[in-house]
Amino acid sequence: MNKNTFWLLLSAIIGVQVIGAFAIPLMDIDAAQYASISREMLERNSFLQIFDLGKDYLDKPPMLFWLSALSMKIFGIYDWAYRLPSLIFLGLALFATFQFAKLKYNQTVAYLAVLMLASCQAFFLIAHDVRTDTMLMGWVALSIWLIAKWEDSDHWADFVWAMVAIAGGMMTKGPIALVVPVLAFAPQWFFEKKWVYFFKPIYIVGLLIIGVLLLPMSWGLYQQYDLHPGKLINNIPIESGLKFYYWTQSFGRYTGENYYHEMSYPTFLLENMLWSFLPWIFIFLWAFVAKIGTIVKEGLFKVSVERISFFGFFLTYLVLSRSQAQLPHYIFVVFPLAAI
Numbered sequence: 001m002n003k004n005t006f007w008l009l010l011s012a013i014i015g016v017q018v019i020g021a022f023a024i025p026l027m028d029i030d031a032a033q034y035a036s037i038s039r040e041m042l043e044r045n046s047f048l049q050i051f052d053l054g055k056d057y058l059d060k061p062p063m064l065f066w067l068s069a070l071s072m073k074i075f076g077i078y079d080w081a082y083r084l085p086s087l088i089f090l091g092l093a094l095f096a097t098f099q100f101a102k103l104k105y106n107q108t109v110a111y112l113a114v115l116m117l118a119s120c121q122a123f124f125l126i127a128h129d130v131r132t133d134t135m136l137m138g139w140v141a142l143s144i145w146l147i148a149k150w151e152d153s154d155h156w157a158d159f160v161w162a163m164v165a166i167a168g169g170m171m172t173k174g175p176i177a178l179v180v181p182v183l184a185f186a187p188q189w190f191f192e193k194k195w196v197y198f199f200k201p202i203y204i205v206g207l208l209i210i211g212v213l214l215l216p217m218s219w220g221l222y223q224q225y226d227l228h229p230g231k232l233i234n235n236i237p238i239e240s241g242l243k244f245y246y247w248t249q250s251f252g253r254y255t256g257e258n259y260y261h262e263m264s265y266p267t268f269l270l271e272n273m274l275w276s277f278l279p280w281i282f283i284f285l286w287a288f289v290a291k292i293g294t295i296v297k298e299g300l301f302k303v304s305v306e307r308i309s310f311f312g313f314f315l316t317y318l319v320l321s322r323s324q325a326q327l328p329h330y331i332f333v334v335f336p337l338a339a340i
């Protein structure tokens with residue numbers, strides 16, 4: 001595929017999404033609620049303590065609300081102003097997908113991966129029905145590309161920006177933004193016997209960067225909930241906002257501490273990929289099985305092909321599929337890896 005054809009097709013796809021962003025109103029429930037929270041954040045000038053129609057809000061981290069509130073402050077209270085930051089992050093997801101695929105494969109693979117990602121049903125959906133998963137996809141794709149770039153170049157700036165991206169993802173939807181890159185790279189390094197990558201001192205710096213960037217969000221949670229234990233959220237007393245965000249909301253879905261229980265069977269996400277990754281789902285399934293065949297044929301420890309995208313998708317799927325509460329869009333975070 002040549003460059004002109006790629007840009008023509010991508011422009012047509014993005015054009016449709018932009019029209020939808022400006023022409024179609026927000027839909028209930030999540031997108032409309034998140035837009036309302038962003039507007040209320042702006043009107044109350046309360047960026048660390050979050051409220052929904054005057055009541056304490058404790059569900060999603062604040063990054064989506066921060067950036068959407070900033071967009072509304074600049075452009076006004078419009079549906080498209082709420083969507084705009086997330087659309088930028090979708091563009092970032094496409095850019096990072098291209099860069100990672102080009103780094104590990106070639107430019108043709110990069111072109112095709114970007115077009116497959118941009119034209120799948122899920123991408124059109126989250127460009128319109130903007131939730132935290134829209135922005136999360138951009139953060140995670142960026143962190144994976146930058147870690148791969150750091151691995152190849154050993155340039156400290158790539159690592160630092162990767163940690164910034166992980167922190168941004170954690171402020172968007174919690175620890176999943178850290179879990180996905182770990183699941184993507186750890187098996188690759190293990191099977192390549194790159195033991196040094198498990199014990200690099202720079203990881204301490206990375207954790208410090210993430211910790212410092214999470215401080216504003218953490219301080220807001222502490223002020224709103226930990227200083228006032230027992231606040232009722234969905235009729236459940238909350239003793240610690242910090243524990244809720246960093247443990248209960250994510251890991252509590254596996255320990256039983258989270259009160260959500262829905263769609264908790266292992267094939268739920270795969271069944272929903274049959275529509276959300278259209279029209280490429282059957283090509284993906286064929287490629288996934290072919291990748292397994294390649295791994296079996298050459299052996300786990302004889303690595304001649306890129307496996308980061310495979311492990312990143314497959315292991316994330318296994319983790320998410322064990323959750324006691326699943327929704328179709330939870331798997332969208334690794335669709336850039338599926339496209340590759």
